[in-house]
Amino acid sequence: MKVSNRHRARELVVQGIYAWQLSGNAIEQVELSMATSNDMKKVDTALFKRLIRGVGEQADELDIAIKPYLGRLPEELDPIEKAILRIATFELKECIDIPYRVVINESVELAKTFGAQESHKFINGALDKAVRKFREHEQ
Numbered sequence: 001m002k003v004s005n006r007h008r009a010r011e012l013v014v015q016g017i018y019a020w021q022l023s024g025n026a027i028e029q030v031e032l033s034m035a036t037s038n039d040m041k042k043v044d045t046a047l048f049k050r051l052i053r054g055v056g057e058q059a060d061e062l063d064i065a066i067k068p069y070l071g072r073l074p075e076e077l078d079p080i081e082k083a084i085l086r087i088a089t090f091e092l093k094e095c096i097d098i099p100y101r102v103v104i105n106e107s108v109e110l111a112k113t114f115g116a117q118e119s120h121k122f123i124n125g126a127l128d129k130a131v132r133k134f135r136e137h138e139q
Contacts, residue, residue, distance in 0.1 A: 007106065009048040010087065012038055014110050016052050017083040027056025054090045055083075062089040069129040080115045081123065088127055092134040100135040104128065 016034040020027055031052050035045075055062065063074040063082075066089045074082060088107040091098055104127045111120035131138075 005042055005044040006047055007109070008042055009044040009051070010106055010110060011113070012043060012048055013051040013055070013087055014080070014083050014114055017055055017086060018079055018114075020056060021079050021083060027053065030056075050095070051087055051090060054094055055086045058090060058094075059086055062086045062093075065089050065093065065134075066126065066130055069126045071126075078116060078119065081111070081119050084110050084115065084119075084123055085126060088123070089130065089134075092127070092131060100131045100138050104131065 012034050016030050019025075019033075020030040023030070031049070034052070035048075040048075063086070066085050067074055070077070070085075074085075077085070084107050087110075088103050091103045092100060095103075104124065107127055108120045108124050111123040115123070
């Protein structure tokens with residue numbers, strides 16, 4: 001199966017946000033590190049920059065926005081789950097040009113790739129609830 005440039009961008013963003021969460025380095029430093037240590041030719045760099053910068057700037061607000069749909073505290077999340085949910089919440093709130101079904105599907109696929117065995121089910125359930133608030137116009 002051919003992987004899209006947008007999916008590759010999201011994969012790098014998950015890795016970057018994960019590294020940022022654990023290292024505490026500036027998001028700009030993490031972005032630069034990800035961009036220089038990966039082949040960006042087959043990556044949607046505009047989406048990569050939009051997501052990594054947006055999540056880095058709005059992480060606390062994104063945690064508050066998704067919290068009611070988790071069934072647990074954001075602090076209790078696995079770092080990969082937290083990264084994926086932050087990215088998805090940012091996309092649902094700020095990237096109205098991306099259909100919510102794409103956001104959810106991409107998030108589930110990222111959880112299957114990077115997350116724990118059953119994390120994709122948790123991600124899907126939380127986002128399915130959240131989308132009703134963030135994208136009620138698309139329902």
